[in-house]
Amino acid sequence: MKTLGVLGGMGPAATVAFLARVQALTPARGDEDHIRVIADINPQVPNRHSQPEAAGRTLAEMAVRLGAAGAEVLAMPCNTAHAHAGAIRAAGLPFIDMVAETAKAAAACGARRIGVLATPGGEALYARALAAEGAEIVRLSEADRARFMAVVFGVKAGDTGPAQRAAMRDLAAALVAAGAEGIIGGCTEVPLLLDAADVAAPLTDSAEVLAQACVVACL
Template identity: 25%
Template structure:
């Protein structure tokens, strides 16, 4: 079994999802009490959060590449940045190490293609919804990506940074997110990507009028497949 290296703490609430899903997938595949060979380097979230809001992405790239290098030296054969937003520096991490980096958009894009969808919504931080590093990579798979209007994007962004990364799950925010998913569905979205790993702590398919794709789960399942030699 190959060893997975997780760059986590982005935030630690969603890193838990990765660890849980990877190990569940390995146990389902191998049976018994099997679990994954995995390593986690968890950063101090406030440090990187301050950097991204100061637009100091070069320093973020250096910090996460350093984390990737540590994981590589400990034996990681595949790296994951456990976040949508911080995959903005995935190329920097890849250049700073000698092992592949599994981009979260590739795991999600493959799932959209497998479902045959032609138009999907995307929720995430303002960085994820407005900048090209996720949207363009998804669109390269051949489907249209749409995001909410500006005011709705600001609401989604605010809830992520003021609530979800701090472990706060408010019913009013859940209701607002469900409404936004419905609005995207009304625009023709066949499903909506939860393009922030914390959002899947708040809503799921049980709440929405169209399916939602949990990016952390898909990313983690793809990593488990790599570890097991399935991909």
């Protein structure tokens, strides 16, 4: 069994939910069957949108510290921050690519036009990852993207209430209306508001995909 190192805190609620998924997906009969996890839940990572260079430096430092603490496999439950995957891999440990794994899982459902609920940075990452799988991204309109970001920042502020959930359902529906045959929850705040039953197309949850990949890699 390998020790999992988690670069977290982007945001804190999404990281805690991800850790719960890892625990729930681990086939364990007792405590000793679970994966050892070393998590750096660091909400002070510089803003991935406005301070990308500083964010990359901080994530690289976190990866090194996790390795020094005993981590053997790294994962990061933040899609946007995967723009800095190279800096994280420089720590010399295997790093599970959340975006690549999620794109692969979404394409495996047979969809070729896949809508992505993500930040602008996350959209760019998913456009490349989906193209590598022979699929095409369906993006939110500019107005809906602004609405999506407002919802995400609302979650980060602790609001997961009915209005927030309704807004996320509407955004997923807009992607389906634009021709999406499947939907990717490409931001780890999305599953805090949206369930598969809320979407009229197959929903691939990036946090769930990453958690399952961590279990496979560590067991």
